[in-house]
Amino acid sequence: MGVSILNIMLKLQDAACSLQDTVKSLIPCLLQVKDKEEEKNCPHRIKQTKNRKTIVINCRECEAGSSLNDPQCRENIFGILRREVHADCLVLSRLYERDYEGKSLSLLYDLAGFKGTVAAYRSIEVVPEACACPEKKACSLERKEIIASLSETVGTDPLKARLELGELIHKKKAGRVPETTSICLECSECFYSILNEIEEKISCFPEVQITRKSGKKIETLIKNTPGEITPASLSRNVSLSLSGAGKKQENNRQENERKENQRQENERKENQRQENERKENKKPDDNFFAYESRIKSHVRPPFSSSRIYTEAPENTEFLECYDINGREGRNLEVTIYRYTDRPERLYMIRPPEYNLRQEELRLLEKIRRKMIRHRPKDLAFADPTGAREYFKRLAKDLLGEELLESGKACSPDELESYADLLARYTNGLGIVEDLLSDARITDVYINAPADTNPVHVVMEGEECTSNVFLSQDDLDALVSRFRTISGRPFGEAVPVLELNLEAFGVRVSVIGDPLSANGLAYAFRKHSLTPWTLPKLINTGSISPFAAGFLSFLMDGQASVLVAGEVGAGKTSLMTAMLLEIPQKYRILTIEDTHELPTEQLQTLGWKVQGMSSHSSVLKSGAEMSPETALRAALRLGSSSLVLGEVRGPEVKVLYEAMQVGNTGNSVIGTIHGSSVENIYERVVHTLGVPPASFKATDAVIICSGIRPGGSMKKLKRVSRISEVAGTSIEDPEPSELFRDIMYYDAAQDCLLAGEVLEQGQSELIGKIALKWGISIDSALKNIELRTRIKERIAAEGDRSPFLLEADAVSEANNMFWLLSDSKKAGNGGFEADLGASLRDESEELYRQWETWFENFSRVWDGAEKKGNGKRGSEKQLAQEKLLGKEKQLPEIKITS
Structure with a gap:
């Protein structure tokens, strides 16, 4: 009994060892399959924030087209989407960053999932078991090959698979499938009901444009799908330098309507031609499916992770357009729209860096990477103005060296603009600077979660939504800089940060977790760059x-x-x-x-x-x-x-x-x-x-x-x-x-x-x-009336010459009023006149004296303003000397040996 138990135990041990060896032999094979699968897919990484998951595919070293129109890229992208589910954004990172999100990403997920939809039918019964026809085996094999081919095609080109499926069903409806007996007819109907079922599951897909290899467009299978959450898309070939205001916008709209009507007419003709080609039983193998013609992406430069949509949504109406002249000659176009379905306005800004040429983008990205690696030794980063100027000079030096080495030409103005752009995105506030540079904006609000909520601005007392979505990376970089500048703590223990950015004339308030459960939130309150008067x-x-x-x-x-x-x-x-x-x-x-x-x-x-x-x-x-x-x-x-x-x-x-x-x-x-x-x-x-x-x-x-x-x-x-x-x-x-x-x-x-x-x-x-x-009370009221006339005169002249409304001009006007008032009181011995008429005369005489001074003052300052050209301070001093009759002569310079 003991020997038999021992034998059983030895046999079990041998079986366990054999199973273990089998598993060990299978592991390398499984790993090898997994490695091959990973090699087949493009290198990618997942960026996970509290409210957003982003798939970033690295296309910089890829030899393919980095495009949805490229079969290899499309297959890899679909493979990644099938593995990484529930992402909020897909980024193709090459020279430009191309973001797919919202409806575009949802459509890509649907197309990627088409493979699983079709593959589920590979094990279905395609011929009834009760069929006793001798052709049963051949029919079954043929039909399974059809579904297998459909399943294989859908992994690389789901729209081609859909078209092939449509062709099969169309042949059935056209009566091109011969049916010999009533049993075969019933069997065939059963199989085509399966195909109809597959087509019904994918019938929700929009339409996309199909082009023959000869270049002729024959059909659209996917309708226009915007590539973002709310506004629109950007093509690097589209110029952003719009001019004027409503006239050009109206012309553009009329042109777009004409093009749309022409497109619809062409589509009708192409559909008719496609029907004729179907009658000729042409194969769809020579079709090219232009996925990117309708599945739009948002294109942005690599140094900006924030998203800026440059096309207004359909539910808006154009109101006005104007330009902002920023620092270093940076010109920004701002367009204001009104929503047609809610009482709100849309504030759209178009930064020039979102429309850079490829050679410019390569140059800036190369310099930016050098600046990131640079580590200054003696720079006080707590001084925003000094740090900004330091990085701007560094960018200019690196740009100059790179241009000399490459033998490329660049004007001084372009060099200055490039350097300011690099300083803006390395040590500045990025796109927030552009919003703050608009004189009509008083407040900028960033609500959490910022990567899914647009930035809001207050323009002339009215809160507007904007086309700017800040990324979590940009928000984290901003709060790190603010913490360094203020010297104050910020974190879970201290979730509030307040500071003044005098270089930008704003007060900043930041709240974070746990006070703001969905992430960082910002409020920028602008001060007037010049004191109010x-x-x-x-x-x-x-x-x-x-x-x-x-x-x-x-x-x-x-x-x-x-x-x-x-x-x-x-x-x-x-x-x-x-x-x-x-x-x-x-x-x-x-x-x-x-x-x-x-x-x-x-x-x-x-x-x-x-x-x-x-x-x-x-x-x-x-x-x-x-x-x-x-x-x-x-x-x-x-x-x-x-x-x-x-x-x-x-x-x-x-x-x-x-x-x-x-x-x-x-x-x-x-x-x-x-x-x-x-x-x-x-x-x-x-x-x-x-x-x-x-x-x-x-x-x-x-x-x-x-x-x-x-x-x-x-x-x-x-x-x-x-x-x-x-x-x-x-x-x-x-x-x-x-x-x-x-x-x-x-x-x-x-x-x-x-x-x-x-x-x-x-x-x-x-x-x-x-x-x-x-x-007396009457004298006090006359004093108020005199001040009223003076303020009213300054305000009226300020409409023509705005510099008269500024603090330096108003302060000098006030000083002259006080000087004239004191001189008048000194002339009267410091006593008030008793008669009302005399009081009115004195008030009128004081105003006339001030008015004469003010006319000369505004005339001289107006001349100083017109020829100031950056030397306004010296011109002001000269103007004041002229007014006081103390204009100085330059000393004669003697040269001695």
Whole structure:
């Protein structure tokens, strides 16, 4: 018994060893088959982000055409798609990056899956088992060969297989298959029902163009399929240098309609010719299927992974077109469309690098790779301007060396443009720079997930979708640069990053995981490259000339003002313009968590400005001071006008305490979020805990609003209310008892109108400033009227000569007004005239003197502007010397031996 068990165990062991040897012998064969399969497919990699899967096929070393029209490439692409399912984008990477996504990729997946659809029928019963005809075996073999051939063809050319299938069915319908008996007829019907079933499963395929090898087009089997999610495709042979506006667009549309009508007529003729050829029983073997004629891809340069669609979708209407002249002569075309099925506009930008010639692209890509490998030793990357200039010079040097070695020619302007392009995509903001370079855009929003959501822009108060889709790679590169520039942490522990990019004039806010679950999201808020002025706000319609004169009077009178409004209503712009109305002899202290006020530009213009920083209101860093500490420090820096970037926290109690006891010295100006004076009072008193008695230290509250005229989608920035704080004796007054409107906005007239207290001359605030100046109420009103005339004249002349609206011109006009006013007061011995007529005469004489100066000033500056050519500063100095009668003669140069 023991021996038999032992024998059984030995036999089992031998069987196990034999099985193991068999498996080992099969493994190399399986690996070899797998290796051959991998060799057959093109080299590719998978890029997986949180919301997007991309298949990148490397076609740089491929000798084939890297095209869907090439049989070998098509077979490899279909093989990869059958292995890598559920991708969001397919990229053919060669000289250009060709992206297939959306409907185009879905169609490719359908074509790739056609092989599995047909292969499933290879094991089906093609002849009934009950058939007793002697031809049964031959019929079965023939029909299986048909399906096997169809299955083989579909792997490389699914449309050819579809056409062959159609030909077989057509022969049956035409009666070309002889049927000898009723049994054979029934058997044949059974087989053709199988073919009809296969055709029905693939009948959902659109149509694509077929061309005979002789070059004649005979049929379309695939309809026009866009190669992207929403807008359209780009061919490198299509020029992007469109000109003008609507006329050319209309001509293009008419031409497209003519071509479409001609195409339909040709298609009808070709279909008729195809029917005739079918009757002649021609074989489809000489057909060429132009897959790329309808399955569109998006083409982009390799140094940009972001997608920019350059054709407007069908559900849009053209509105306007204009050009942006960027730095280094970079010209960008912008086209605005209106959607026909929703109340939204489409903002389309066409960067020139998406239409580069192949030789240009090869050159730039070669230099870009050299720049990526370059490692500077002593460069401070925290300085965006310096780093950008460094990489631009490096690009120019490398380009020059490459051009000399290759013997190719390049003009200085082209060299400068190429260098700027390389610096833009290596150390700059890439395509975001182009969006920010448009003066009509105020905000740029990138919502997560960014690779599936288009970039949104706010153009002149109206939010528009764009044709730009930023990639995850570009977003990661941006946040890395921002983290380096700001020196602040960013990650899962600190998912918020805020900073100012002064080189681009924008404030950036970034949020990431876990605050933004779908990835990085960005908000770019543009500052004006030049400070806002009251005359400029008049011309934009934000304020009226009288409101500008009144605000100038408040600032000169050292009033304490809160500028309120919702996000993006223009609070900071208005406050910047009001700062220019503070005489330059007074000192200004600013406290901001994110620097938006143009302190350096004000210093350049002659104002005594000291900027102070506090930590962010969102995330508090230990290396930065709290707003409360910064405010207490500011109060100890002496008498000065105090400007708070935003009133929002416990520092408000310290501020109002200082205002109440007079420690601030001069005026206090701050911005605060709120849509009405009542909301401001509720927030300051009840939310932030400022006593009602302390709130009375506020002289006026100005409300900025985003007005939607007539309920339209467009938003206009307007000052909607200017209210003074009454000195009521009620201990805890209601807002209606505390605020009195000096001016209010009338939507029907789109203008600020005088309130009741102003019309009746009962403004406590004007009386308070008049008392401080030692003048009457009438004199104060005349002063406001004089300032109104001056602002109105500057604004009117600014329509003709825009440089008169800028801060440097307005500041000199204000300085001259103050100089003339002081000289007039000194001539009167410092006393106010008693008679009203004399007061009017003095005001008129002061305006005439200022007007004479302004006419000479604008004339000289206009000449300096016209011949400035990059030397505007020296021309301004010369103009000022001419105005003051101090034009200097150049010293004589003596040459001695």
